[in-house]
Amino acid sequence: MSQQRTGPTDGPDFPDLPEATVARLPEYLRALHHLAEQGHDTVSSEGLAAAAGVNSAKLRKDLSHLGRTGTRGVGYDVSLLIDQIEQVLGLTHRRAVALVGVGNLGHALAGYAGFGSRGFRIVALFDADPGRVGEHINGLVVRHIEDLPEVVEQESISIAVIATPAHAAQHVTDRLVAAGVTSVLNFAPCVLNVPEGVDVRKVDLAIELQILSFHEHRKSALTALPPVQKPGRVGVANRLGGEAVGS
Amino acid sequence: MSQQRTGPTDGPDFPDLPEATVARLPEYLRALHHLAEQGHDTVSSEGLAAAAGVNSAKLRKDLSHLGRTGTRGVGYDVSLLIDQIEQVLGLTHRRAVALVGVGNLGHALAGYAGFGSRGFRIVALFDADPGRVGEHINGLVVRHIEDLPEVVEQESISIAVIATPAHAAQHVTDRLVAAGVTSVLNFAPCVLNVPEGVDVRKVDLAIELQILSFHEHRKSALTALPPVQKPGRVGVANRLGGEAVGS
Numbered sequence: 001m002s003q004q005r006t007g008p009t010d011g012p013d014f015p016d017l018p019e020a021t022v023a024r025l026p027e028y029l030r031a032l033h034h035l036a037e038q039g040h041d042t043v044s045s046e047g048l049a050a051a052a053g054v055n056s057a058k059l060r061k062d063l064s065h066l067g068r069t070g071t072r073g074v075g076y077d078v079s080l081l082i083d084q085i086e087q088v089l090g091l092t093h094r095r096a097v098a099l100v101g102v103g104n105l106g107h108a109l110a111g112y113a114g115f116g117s118r119g120f121r122i123v124a125l126f127d128a129d130p131g132r133v134g135e136h137i138n139g140l141v142v143r144h145i146e147d148l149p150e151v152v153e154q155e156s157i158s159i160a161v162i163a164t165p166a167h168a169a170q171h172v173t174d175r176l177v178a179a180g181v182t183s184v185l186n187f188a189p190c191v192l193n194v195p196e197g198v199d200v201r202k203v204d205l206a207i208e209l210q211i212l213s214f215h216e217h218r219k220s221a222l223t224a225l226p227p228v229q230k231p232g233r234v235g236v237a238n239r240l241g242g243e244a245v246g247s
Numbered sequence: 248m249s250q251q252r253t254g255p256t257d258g259p260d261f262p263d264l265p266e267a268t269v270a271r272l273p274e275y276l277r278a279l280h281h282l283a284e285q286g287h288d289t290v291s292s293e294g295l296a297a298a299a300g301v302n303s304a305k306l307r308k309d310l311s312h313l314g315r316t317g318t319r320g321v322g323y324d325v326s327l328l329i330d331q332i333e334q335v336l337g338l339t340h341r342r343a344v345a346l347v348g349v350g351n352l353g354h355a356l357a358g359y360a361g362f363g364s365r366g367f368r369i370v371a372l373f374d375a376d377p378g379r380v381g382e383h384i385n386g387l388v389v390r391h392i393e394d395l396p397e398v399v400e401q402e403s404i405s406i407a408v409i410a411t412p413a414h415a416a417q418h419v420t421d422r423l424v425a426a427g428v429t430s431v432l433n434f435a436p437c438v439l440n441v442p443e444g445v446d447v448r449k450v451d452l453a454i455e456l457q458i459l460s461f462h463e464h465r466k467s468a469l470t471a472l473p474p475v476q477k478p479g480r481v482g483v484a485n486r487l488g489g490e491a492v493g494s
Contacts, residue, residue, distance in 0.1 A: 014465055014468045017461075022458055022461050023454075023458055025457075025461070026451070026453070026454040026457040026458060027438075027451075027454065029457070030436060030437075030451070030454070031438070034437075051438065052438065053438035053439075088461065088464070089457050089458075089460050089461045089464065090461060090463055090464025090465075090467075091457065095456075095463070097456065104355045104358045104359065105355045105356075105359060107355065108351045108352045108354065108355030108356075109352075109355075109452070111351045112351065112352060112452060114436055114451075114452060114453045115452070115453055115456065117453075118453035118456075118457065119456070119457060119460060120453070120456050120460075158463050159456065159459050159460070159463065161456075182462075182463065182466060183459035183460075183462055183463050184459075185455050185456060185459060189361055190277075190281075191274075191278070191298065191299065191300035192300075197466065199459055199462040201455045201458055201459055203450055203452070203455060204273070204274075204277070204361075205356070205359060205361060205362070205450070206273070206361045206362055206364075206365035206366070206367070207270075207274065207277070208432050208448045209342075209344065209362065209365075209366070209367050209406065209408075209432060210272075210273040210276070210336050210338065210365065211269055211270055211273060211336075211448055212406050212430035212431075212432060212446055212448055213336050213337045213338055213342055213366060213367075213406070213430075214264075214269050214272070214335065214336045214337060215430055215446040216337055216342065216405050216406065216429065216430050216446075217335070217336065218337075219429060219444065220337075221261045222261070
């Protein structure tokens with residue numbers, strides 16, 4: 001996905017951005033808000049890149065897609081750039097979000113302060129468990145999943161967060177889509193099938209740790225003493241038991 | 248990062264994998280475990296690709312890095328491929344993980360069942376708030392952050408999860424690194440600076456929603472009625488107020 005463009009149908013009134021750029025714009029926005037809070041009016045591309053943890057050439061290229069490349073010797077106007085990125089990301093109004101599944105993780109997400117301060121209002125909580133329905137979390141009452149269509153329409157909800165067990169997530173997604181939701185953030189460890197026009201982002205917490213585990217494993221392989229290569233011997237035992245692919 | 252290789256120093260006994268491949272291996276693993284539970288002994292590349300939500304050509308290329316490309320007409324041996332991916336990811340033993348910050352989100356992560364079933368044991372919880380220290384969560388007692396060096400050594404912890412507020416995350420990271428932790432999963436909405444040899448993965452929940460917001464904004468821009476283009480008129484008002492970059 002990372003280099004896929006957002007679609008050939010994009011008109012001239014909407015920037016045609018690579019997916020990877022779209023994913024970095026929120027990082028720039030977060031860094032810019034932080035700079036604004038610290039009283040900075042302008043920032044260099046190097047300064048912003050460092051604050052966002054991104055390479056500065058990549059940042060300049062990303063921002064050039066927005067048609068703004070900063071002023072040489074001055075840099076970027078912080079508040080202008082904030083406005084511009086917020087406009088592109090559609091953050092000029094707070095978006096209503098529904099959350100489905102108020103177990104351990106869903107409960108925490110329902111109370112996550114970072115959503116409110118960064119463009120989103122969780123306006124509805126759902127669960128399939130009658131024992132959970134009626135529970136108050138963070139000022140909201142948990143509704144039964146049966147009420148989805150009614151609430152999604154009432155609250156103009158287009159984005160939903162799924163924090164159900166994996167086995168329930170596809171069914172919940174189908175109901176969300178039928179009710180008119182067109183973007184889903186999926187925390188359930190499974191692949192969701194959605195019709196065209198519906199966007200899915202996924203966060204699988206164990207996968208993040210497994211990627212780190214790879215790096216741990218690699219680092220320990222690299223720091224292990226290399227086997228002595230005797231003349232006439234070729235190669236080193238491949239711990240994968242297959243053909244290694246070199247760089 | 249997505250196309251960055253894992254490093255020029257990789258020896259022949261460790262596969263040289265593109266970052267994007269490393270990130271997809273856990274997805275294949277999740278799909279393979281699911282297939283195994285359903286009683287499948289073999290799977291075609293198309294079947295596995297569909298189960299993992301990935302394009303099948305990409306999957307074949309990813310798995311070819313492991314030196315195993317399946318048997319024509321038979322496909323992949325499910326349990327062999329599970330073993331092989333688990334070996335590459337370093338999941339042949341359960342890794343000990345520390346979690347720092349047991350607020351709302353940290354509390355949920357401490358009880359997240361998906362870690363235990365997929366290769367990780369959360370063995371220690373830390374917080375800086377004396378009011379939290381001593382609390383029991385999921386069979387563990389919250390320790391004070393001062394105890395980090397001792398516990399990290401005792402429990403052979405190399406991976407830590409940070410679920411602190413953003414303002415505390417860098418300080419916590421510095422302490423983790425000083426104690427010997429070499430991989431960090433960061434849930435705090437900020438950039439972490441770490442020395443070489445330390446890997447960081449980040450999950451910013453609001454950023455995921457902001458990316459979906461972009462897609463919502465784009466979809467509504469695309470479905471809005473296009474302005475009538477009269478002969479002699481050029482272009483359409485650019486809602487970004489800058490130069491749009493075409494595709």
